[in-house]
Amino acid sequence: MVDPLPLRIFLATPGDLVDERAAVRACVDEHNARSEGANGIRYEVVEWNQVRGTVRRAQEAIDELIAESHFMIALFKNAWGSTPGSTWGYTSGTEEELFTGLLELGQAEQPMRDLWVGFVKDPAPDNRILTLRQNIINTYSVMFESITDLRDLKVKLADRLRSWEELAGAKTPRHVDLMPSSGKDVLRAANLRLRGEKLVELGQPDTGRALLRESAALGGPVEKLAYARVLRRAGDLEGAYTQTQNAIDYFAEDGLLYSALAADAFSAQARVLNDQGCYLDAIGRLERALTLLTGNDAYAQVIRCRIQDDLGLAYMKVEDLPGARRNFEAALQMRRDAGRDHEVCQSLINLARLEIAADDLPTAAGYADEVVLTLRGTPPSSLHANAGVLAAQVRLRQSRPEEGIPQAEWALAVNRQIANKNGEAISLLLLAQCCRAAGRRTEAEEHARACLALNESMENARGAEKAKWLLDRLPAS
Incomplete structure (x- = not known):
């Protein structure tokens, strides 16, 4: 025994x-x-x-x-x-x-x-x-x-x-109302953040976002970054940028720039810049973020891998595929060495995107299928949505659009569940592309118009332009 x-x-x-x-x-x-x-x-x-x-x-x-x-x-x-x-x-x-x-x-x-x-x-x-x-x-x-x-x-x-x-048995959670010596309402801010994140995860984005907004007003850099994440998901890039800058200002003022949390703040801002199409600015922020990581403990490794993921994606945007591969493979090796299988899936998704750009579709398809199989049965997350998008993109490029439609529909459902409007717009565009290639014109038009409306509501000009381009070509299909 x-x-x-x-x-x-x-x-x-x-x-x-x-x-x-x-x-x-x-x-x-x-x-x-x-x-x-x-x-x-x-x-x-x-x-x-x-x-x-x-x-x-x-x-x-x-x-x-x-x-x-x-x-x-x-x-x-x-x-x-x-x-x-x-x-x-x-x-x-x-x-x-x-x-x-x-x-x-x-x-x-x-x-x-x-x-x-x-x-x-x-x-x-x-x-x-x-x-x-x-x-x-x-x-x-x-x-x-x-x-x-x-x-x-x-x-x-x-x-x-x-x-x-x-x-010793089952736990009964207890929320405590106590003020620290600084006079800053730490517990209230943190509890609002946790409740807001959980409500967004459960598909109640408006209520969750309101709690996160209050949390960011009360709290410190952790709360501001949490609010920035949901603003970015909702397409409010200006608001997200402001919150990331507010978090960065804390570290600059307190002299604690050389920390994993400060690096995470810079990388969060880089993601916003990437969404705004400022790829070179994003690369600069990410390279700076890496210099702030002076440790090699587990938390620092997680942040370093995340930054290298983002760097690889930014390098792909400027068509520097060797730079992208260097960062993706470094993150993958670190995750494999640490035995973090779930995070390995993110590296495989990134490498599959790289293989698509390099036109190596069989390798990309292998990565995509491995990720979908690994994530099956686990709670829905942005990783699941990305895996579905990837699998649909590969099948579309392989001239198998009918097989890509279920994958794109799954990605769309996950993005809606986790309130990721940017991901939802990407899924709608991909679904429209798959339907168009499969000869399902009515469905393609429906998804493309939904994509256009969503991008316009987020003031995402580049996303709206892609949806309009597809709609303009539907009558000829």
């Missing part, structure tokens, strides 16, 4: 609580020894010093540990803690850890079950500790204890560990 894995407890404290951290670890060890052979529930204490060495902002790596934890203990005594180097919202690393845990607590898909905050008796605590304690009292946000000494800490924590055993 395989023993169950221990439940993780993230221990968040400023640096002045050395003895208290040791007491917590000892208490957990004693609990595990007493519980051995009883209910099988064991705990494992996780701390900031278990983060592997990284050149990115250390707090980002710590936050990833929190995302994998089931419970959190946050202790405060005299010191508030050192600055986390964050771009927005927090004045100490321990504060960011606490609020990251509170955000995880409200997400059903995350393991965080509960948080316990302890205020250890001290004659002269930092005023921010007193303010946090009073805010918790005022909002009834989380459970906390006043702790007199190490013995009192172990007694109260032992009770908490026993009560947590009942929470």
Whole structure:
């Protein structure tokens, strides 16, 4: 019989609580020894010093540990803690850890079950500790204890560990309303972002977009980039550009340009420029974004691959196929080495597009079929829509338009479900092209007119021009 894995407890404290951290670890060890052979529930204490060495902002790596934890203990005594180097919202690393845990607590898909905050008796605590304690009292946000000494800490924590055993099963998400010391409403902004993204994903783009707009107004660069993504999907390229610039400004002002999130902001702006037809400007932004990635941890690798995808597509737009292939293949190799099979599909889609441009249709078709097969049965995403578009394009180029129609219809349905209007317009144009080539003139005209109307509503002149070109040639078909 395989023993169950221990439940993780993230221990968040400023640096002045050395003895208290040791007491917590000892208490957990004693609990595990007493519980051995009883209910099988064991705990494992996780701390900031278990983060592997990284050149990115250390707090980002710590936050990833929190995302994998089931419970959190946050202790405060005299010191508030050192600055986390964050771009927005927090004045100490321990504060960011606490609020990251509170955000995880409200997400059903995350393991965080509960948080316990302890205020250890001290004659002269930092005023921010007193303010946090009073805010918790005022909002009834989380459970906390006043702790007199190490013995009192172990007694109260032992009770908490026993009560947590009942929470080891299904999670009940809890949303907490608490303000950090900066006065910026971090939790509200983040929760609005998460709800907005989920509503867009569930096919309610207008409601989701409204929440994301409010989130961007309240929040920092993460919220602004999230809002920029949905604006770009909806065809509001000017609005999307403004939001990406607002995010970039945060990093420029705070001196944190050399980070994965800053690189992501520059690459998000490059995607907007690409949609506007400013391909050389987009390449410049993307090349600059790569220089901001100084680390090679998992998060930095994801961002680097995404930038190389975008660089390859931009190079294709300026007909530099060797430059496109160099970036696509570099991203593919990194994803294969890391075993990220889902992301490998994105690389295969990009390489298939390159083979289409190089007129190697059999190779492109092989890539497309592999991607469609791999994604079958997984939740719909822009990756699914891109795979459908790709498969339809290959079949159209192979003079098999009837086989391309179902693939284009699938891509259209997915793009509508995820509220990607730009993708919807591309799918409609491709569907019209397939129907025209298959001799289905009435359907081709219907799809082309829908494509034209959608592009005009997005003020996408290039997309509208393509739809008009197709409509002008339909009477002769």
